[in-house]
Amino acid sequence: MTERVDTDRDLVSAAQRGDGVAFDELVRRHTGAMYRVAFRILNDRAEAEDAVQDAWVSAWRSLPRFRGDAAPTTWLYRVVTNAALGRVRRRRPAVPVNTSDEALSPLLSDRDSGDPAGHAVRCEEAELVHRAIAALEPSQRAPLVLREFEGMSYEQIAEVLEVNTAALRARVHRARLALLERLEEMRRG
Amino acid sequence: MGESSPAAERLACGHTTGELVEHLAGEAAPEFAAHAAGCPHCSAALAELAPGWSALRRATEVSVDAPSGLLDRALRTARRARGRESGDPAEIPQDCGALRVAPRATLVLARRLSAQLIARRPAARLLSCTGDGREVRVELRVGYGTPIPELVAGLQAELATALRDVLGAAAPVVHVRVVDVAPAHEP
Numbered sequence: 001m002t003e004r005v006d007t008d009r010d011l012v013s014a015a016q017r018g019d020g021v022a023f024d025e026l027v028r029r030h031t032g033a034m035y036r037v038a039f040r041i042l043n044d045r046a047e048a049e050d051a052v053q054d055a056w057v058s059a060w061r062s063l064p065r066f067r068g069d070a071a072p073t074t075w076l077y078r079v080v081t082n083a084a085l086g087r088v089r090r091r092r093p094a095v096p097v098n099t100s101d102e103a104l105s106p107l108l109s110d111r112d113s114g115d116p117a118g119h120a121v122r123c124e125e126a127e128l129v130h131r132a133i134a135a136l137e138p139s140q141r142a143p144l145v146l147r148e149f150e151g152m153s154y155e156q157i158a159e160v161l162e163v164n165t166a167a168l169r170a171r172v173h174r175a176r177l178a179l180l181e182r183l184e185e186m187r188r189g
Numbered sequence: 190m191g192e193s194s195p196a197a198e199r200l201a202c203g204h205t206t207g208e209l210v211e212h213l214a215g216e217a218a219p220e221f222a223a224h225a226a227g228c229p230h231c232s233a234a235l236a237e238l239a240p241g242w243s244a245l246r247r248a249t250e251v252s253v254d255a256p257s258g259l260l261d262r263a264l265r266t267a268r269r270a271r272g273r274e275s276g277d278p279a280e281i282p283q284d285c286g287a288l289r290v291a292p293r294a295t296l297v298l299a300r301r302l303s304a305q306l307i308a309r310r311p312a313a314r315l316l317s318c319t320g321d322g323r324e325v326r327v328e329l330r331v332g333y334g335t336p337i338p339e340l341v342a343g344l345q346a347e348l349a350t351a352l353r354d355v356l357g358a359a360a361p362v363v364h365v366r367v368v369d370v371a372p373a374h375e376p
């Protein structure tokens with residue numbers, strides 16, 4: 001084995017030739033990011049873990065069909081997004097998110113100009129935002145997560161979700177409005 | 190698509206809350222930003238939207254770390270997926286038929302041979318030997334200062350030869366990987 005830093009494309013090509021070690025390296029490099037996306041779509045740690053594992057099985061199976069038109073990361077984002085959304089769709093109808101919890105209201109006050117928030121409070125606030133995302137239509141969650149949390153461009157997200165950019169922009173726009181509406185409901189208690 | 194779409198409320202100035210959200214996201218046209226800065230209707234609506242938007246921005250800064258052990262579980266899952274597709278026994282032609290060697294037996298053999306070969310190299314320690322009938326992955330820790338390319342190439346060649354001696358053409362591909370470096374005196 002020669003010591004070298006392989007690109008994701010090198011690793012995918014090697015994995016397509018049956019090199020399991022190369023595929024393991026992809027798993028090492030991308031499991032963290034894939035978990036992050038799955039968790040933000042599902043808002044459930046155990047389900048996000050399962051989605052990541054489903055995603056790697058799907059990735060291995062779909063390797064022969066990967067032609068390299070998209071970047072490997074785009075392909076992996078697509079695989080994990082589909083795995084997470086598949087789990088959302090297989091869930092039983094969800095209990096509506098309780099947006100009237102009075103205890104949540106102070107967490108959404110605008111603290112930009114106030115005292116610096118402690119880490120624990122920030123985490124709680126993030127949890128609340130994740131809950132609000134989890135209450136969105138499944139088709140709105142992935143675009144919102146990829147745009148706002150992963151910082152991807154509209155063009156990249158359109159490739160991941162296999163939709164055209166104009167449709168994607170409209171979907172992100174609707175998702176933002178829906179999210180802010182839910183957060184405002186929470187803020188008002 | 191059948192998505193429910195929250196209404197983008199039209200304000201008295203003729204603009205919409207949708208435009209304000211684009212403004213918050215930094216995606217509105219500069220002319221709109223100039224308008225919003227001086228418009229009382231937009232300012233009032235922005236004051237309503239800002240807390241939620243700020244909460245979203247702050248949430249993006251909170252890291253989501255993968256649970257400990259997920260990487261190992263993901264690696265095992267990926268290897269199982271590969272194993273299912275390469276789980277056929279190896280066939281070694283014999284005078285009176287074919288000898289079949291199950292992937293598990295190949296792996297046990299590879300583990301024993303790896304252990305023997307690494308025992309002769311005090312600068313290396315065997316951490317794992319995994320795989321199936323088609324490929325074997327050996328992971329090592331080496332002592333600091335060990336010339337890794339020579340060590341890895343030598344071990345890979347010796348293990349591949351040893352497996353070929355036993356399994357012939359049915360021998361798996363061998364991959365050797367250094368995954369850790371320890372202080373020189375304790376690999």
